Amino acid sequence: QKEVEQNSGPLSVPEGAIASLNCTYSDRGSQSFFWYRQYSGKSPELIMSIYSNGDKEDGRFTAQLNKASQYVSLLIRDSQPSDSATYLCAVNPRGATNKLIFGTGTLLAVQP
Amino acid sequence: DVKVTQSSRYLVKRTGEKVFLECVQDMDHENMFWYRQDPGLGLRLIYFSYDVKMKEKGDIPEGYSVSREKKERFSLILESASTNQTSMYLCASRDYRGEQYFGPGTRLTVT
Numbered sequence: 001q002k003e004v005e006q007n008s009g010p011l012s013v014p015e016g017a018i019a020s021l022n023c024t025y026s027d028r029g030s031q032s033f034f035w036y037r038q039y040s041g042k043s044p045e046l047i048m049s050i051y052s053n054g055d056k057e058d059g060r061f062t063a064q065l066n067k068a069s070q071y072v073s074l075l076i077r078d079s080q081p082s083d084s085a086t087y088l089c090a091v092n093p094r095g096a097t098n099k100l101i102f103g104t105g106t107l108l109a110v111q112p
Numbered sequence: 113d114v115k116v117t118q119s120s121r122y123l124v125k126r127t128g129e130k131v132f133l134e135c136v137q138d139m140d141h142e143n144m145f146w147y148r149q150d151p152g153l154g155l156r157l158i159y160f161s162y163d164v165k166m167k168e169k170g171d172i173p174e175g176y177s178v179s180r181e182k183k184e185r186f187s188l189i190l191e192s193a194s195t196n197q198t199s200m201y202l203c204a205s206r207d208y209r210g211e212q213y214f215g216p217g218t219r220l221t222v223t
Contacts, residue, residue: 032210043202043214044155088155092210098143098162099170100212104154 003027004091006103015112019076021087023103026070029094033065033072036088038105044088048074079110114139116205116215124221131190133218135203143206144186146170146178148199149217155202161186193222 005024013019021035032051036044050056050063050072062075072091076083086105093101119134137144145160147170157170161180175197179187190197198221204212 034211036214043217046211046213049209049211090212098160098168098206099157100210102155104152 002103003093003101004089004103006087006089006106008104009107010109011106012109012111013079015079015081015110017079019079019083019108019110021074021076021089021106021108023072023074023089023091024070025072025089025091025101027091027093028067028070030067030070030091031094032092033063034090034092034100035061035063035072035074036090036102037083038086038088040085076108079108081110081112084108084110114141114205114207114213116203116213118201118203118215118218120218121216122219122221124223125190125193126223127194129190129193129222131193131220131222133188133190133201133203133220135186135188135205135215136184137186137205137213138184139205139207139213140183141205141207142183144180145204145206145212146176146186146188147202147204148172148197149202150199158188193220195222198222 035048038044048063064073088105089103090100146158159178177189201218203215
């Protein structure tokens, strides 16, 4: 079992729709969770961090964390073609406060 | 804004050459990281440093070494480049909340 799992996609959504990206993790003691966006040929860019159960909203982005289910998700409202990218989920595992474990990412394609 | 810079965007080296990749951050962060990213394998941690002259191996340290002589600068060294080290190399700097910020990356090709 991979430590951080994401569906590789592609996830295709029409412009204006809600895109829902999901991530599961194996270490129940994980404390911090991050979402990165990576355009093709570019480096990852941090878009959201979440540390406690529930929802955290920032503009069109909402991160959701459910530690009991070991599940973190990212919702993108009013999706735009410019949101088309690979979205990486990253988890800070228990006992390794300096490190992040990354999923392999979900490719999102927003169709105009 | 956090700024992380890397010395080269693209680099082509020959097998057996010694390769230096440099990374500089301007936020006085203690923790810095080197990753490589390959299709299908995701981001893999090579080494990280939690203070000047302090380093720790990541998941794939073989064939690499690092140097951190100043807080703002973290260097990755390929002692004798091999073709299987052709990859995208990403440096990151970490703040007190655990958020990591990446540099633009260096795409290294070893021929």
